[in-house]
Amino acid sequence: MDALLMCGGRGTRLGGDTEKPLVRVADRPMVDRVIAALAASRIDRVRAVVSPHATATREHLAERAVGTDSRLPLRVVDAPGDGYVADLRYALGDAESAADPDVDPTISPPVLTVAADLPLLDGEVVDRVIDAAAAVESASLTVCVPAARKRELGVSADGAFEADGRSVVPAGINAVGGVDADENDDGRGDSEHDTGRDDTDADPDESDDALRVTTDRRIAVNVNYPSDVRIAEALLRSDHSQTPPP
Template sequence: MCGGRGTRLAAPVEKPLVEVCGRPMFDRIVEALRASRVETVHAVTSPHTPETRTRASELGVHCIDAPGAGYVSDLGFALDRVSRPVVTVVADLPLLTPDHVDAVIEAAEGRSLTACVPVGQKRTLGSSLDDSLVFDYRGRAVCPTGLGVVGPDTEADPNSEHTEADPNSEHTEADPNSEHTEPEDTDSTVYLTTDFRLALNVNRPRDIVLAEDRCE
């Protein structure tokens, strides 16, 4: 997802093209997705990000030109044009790795899932936080990372769904730093991780510094 205005970042280039450790965030996301189990990568651009669209074409990434009416609206527009299940990821998650993507795919088992981090971790790191996205998960304040899976039977953005899944299904934790939900009664689930790399979304200038301090 790379069609937002990125006004909070106040950068001289479009937000997905902001460099972290010498490379545009968009390039880093594409590389991580291509090295993962994802079969096809689409860039969901908008009238707000024409240069990102150009960069996507240079990298051989197919573009879906959304209206630019906001994240949820543009995601819905894109979902109507791809097959599901589909991995969704925002372009401001520059420390994303193929292992993160594969872990979420494995945990989702084809259903909808959203990767979340504890709010306390973002605050400890000093990473920007959108309070409107914070919700309670088992007595703990958490927020979406921007990485998720939309399953075949759901219409909603997994990053705005916070219910849990079928009690008869089995789930595997991806790594010792991640806690997958114990499923309950719907097809949407939360994947809770304490991996700091998923807690760093670049929304403000300070976030660039934090991410660059942690580049591998």
């Protein structure tokens, strides 16, 4: 499966002058952490979707694309920055939204879409999402986290909605079988690492999409505010401290 790394947002809620994908979590840009997770997974290729709102991110990724630090082929796509769905269509080479001959049309659904603000992501949990998408008979798979889980971790829970009787938040990693998404839904949410299990799998009402709800903190922690950065760094330190020395 190929992946679209969505990294064209401004990140205004984080404050400061650093574009969101380049915000450092434990001394490493978040986008680099996500690329490393994809490289450690079964993803075959990555298309990094940037926009005019993230010019420094584009520069950073263009340098990575020609480097040899990853086994994963990486290509940068300059989307127009007209919103998540519009940029997704552009990256997929949709005829109506992407008449640009420089857009490689070879990538096609299903693809994994991943936000650049998931600094705890790793290859194992990416593969879990790929397996979950393969197991459902739906056009797409939307991954969500219970709002209560995000509050337990202390991270932001923006964009919550009701599903299967509880409040959930889009996690920012999904499998997309098409591009008929709601223009107002960016698929973003902005568990425990030691369990790593999905606890619910249900079909949303009146939708062709399957919904998977997970409490795995590797997916639950999106960075939207400075406080989220601090929590992500604390969790990374905790994981490192519990890893036995070689």
